[in-house]
Amino acid sequence: MENTTNTDTVFKTYFDQTLERCGWNDEMQKGIIFFLGASIISLNTDQILSRFKDEIRIQEELHHLIRLYAKPNEAYDPFNEIETTPISSAILTYNHIVLHQLIGKENQIEKFVKQNPDATSIVSDASILEDWTKEFVNAKYTLSATHKLNKMFFEYIGQYLKALQLDNTQCYVAGINFYQKYQTIDFEGTNFLNLTIIDSLSPIFKTLMHYPILYTYHPQELNSNHLFSSILQFFYMNANTDIAKYIHNYHHNLFYKPNTRNLRKEWNFEKEKRGIILSQIVHNAINIRKTVIGNYRSHFLQSDNYIMNELKDQAITRDEFKAGITHLIENFYEMKIEDVIENYTHAEFLQTCAILYYETAAHAMLVKEFKSN
Incomplete structure (x- = not known):
């Protein structure tokens, strides 16, 4: 033709x-x-x-x-x-x-x-x-x-x-x-x-x-953002907008080199094993509490727009928290981790990473303290 x-x-x-x-x-x-x-x-x-x-x-x-x-x-x-x-x-x-x-x-x-x-x-x-x-x-x-x-x-x-x-x-x-x-x-x-x-x-x-x-009106942002970050921003639109700004700021510090739009070497979404990336996201997203954003925990507690509101002011172990996040991803979002690792397209993997990062960081801010395992 x-x-x-x-x-x-x-x-x-x-x-x-x-x-x-x-x-x-x-x-x-x-x-x-x-x-x-x-x-x-x-x-x-x-x-x-x-x-x-x-x-x-x-x-x-x-x-x-x-x-x-x-x-x-x-x-x-x-x-x-x-x-x-x-x-x-x-x-x-x-x-x-x-x-x-x-x-x-x-x-x-x-x-x-x-x-x-x-x-x-x-x-x-x-x-x-x-x-x-x-x-x-x-x-x-x-x-x-x-x-x-x-x-x-x-x-x-x-x-x-x-x-x-x-x-x-x-x-x-x-x-x-x-x-x-x-x-x-x-x-x-x-x-x-x-x-x-x-x-x-x-x-x-x-x-x-x-x-x-x-591409037309924000070319610099589009070219400098990894697709993961773009997906994350569009996920915010249907998430808890009251706290998204805090989670987005932490995302810049966690995933990108200081004062650049270059991903840190540990976030090689294309080449690193998917299971390792997913584990790294959970481990690091929890640490949002240890940054200056931890000072704004009261802002997180003011909202009830969370999937696991029951975590508010709870004292739990990190293992219990991680198990809860896994359950949330696999049951609420119906994204089975094994399928994410073995069967998802790269785009769907990045979408899962974005959701996992957001939900982990948001819910980590609700917990009063993490007890020793």
């Missing part, structure tokens, strides 16, 4: 290399890239509006973001290669699972998406994929559930696009054109469906979807 789009953008190279480092297979990458194009307006419009007031400048900035990964050529539209029903069905099913099954809200899709039979909405020809819904019977809205759904969604779309022999650039441009077609027909409904997906992305996928705007 001829590709007449311009693939030679610096951001495309940067983003594709990031996806490779994440360890995603080809299908996952294509699905992620398609949705990067399909969601880039829905995700970033509010941020652009907050930065610029002039209408012409706003349109210029959005135009720049759209063309950051690939610059479409009017002579070729990969969207013409796509029968959209499979993708529309994936979007409809995703929204149904999140809104109806995980959150328990009725009639949200019908409320926001056009139901006029004379109008073609994004889901007018779609159907709910029952093999997906069966996977989430009695499930709750948790990071584990949404991450599982994220992966199903991206891989399903990527498999379809790969079968059509679309390359990454064509997948991205098809995503842009998919969005533009349906937002013209039903602006509110199309953005509602997109934002449901965006809002329920797990930290690693939310990080990746924000790469275009980070």
Whole structure:
């Protein structure tokens, strides 16, 4: 299939290399890239509006973001290669699972998406994929559930696009054109469906979807941050924001060399054995209490937004605390340590590291004292 789009953008190279480092297979990458194009307006419009007031400048900035990964050529539209029903069905099913099954809200899709039979909405020809819904019977809205759904969604779309022999650039441009077609027909409904997906992305996928705007307006921070740190920052958004600033400050001291954005040598996430990294994170995150942040323990105690509130002002051994953290990771987040070590992609491993660091540091500040074993 001829590709007449311009693939030679610096951001495309940067983003594709990031996806490779994440360890995603080809299908996952294509699905992620398609949705990067399909969601880039829905995700970033509010941020652009907050930065610029002039209408012409706003349109210029959005135009720049759209063309950051690939610059479409009017002579070729990969969207013409796509029968959209499979993708529309994936979007409809995703929204149904999140809104109806995980959150328990009725009639949200019908409320926001056009139901006029004379109008073609994004889901007018779609159907709910029952093999997906069966996977989430009695499930709750948790990071584990949404991450599982994220992966199903991206891989399903990527498999379809790969079968059509679309390359990454064509997948991205098809995503842009998919969005533009349906937002013209039903602006509110199309953005509602997109934002449901965006809002329920797990930290690693939310990080990746924000790469275009980070690359454009915060390039130094993006380039200097390890992917682990970026994932950690997006995890904070759905965590305890009252204490996140303290944990983030300690993270800089723990993982990076002083006054640099270079990781300390002991944090070689790519080459060191995963079990060793996980053990190091727990061991070192506990020591947040020994830093100046320990003086702000009362700030931590004021909040009840913890998974293990029962640790407040308790005296326990370090071994008991570590066992509790392991139980939290394996049961609340449903991340079995053995699977993390043996089976997770690199991106999922980094996501686990970020969550493990945060939960260990946060809960360590609740404990009154660590008794001798």
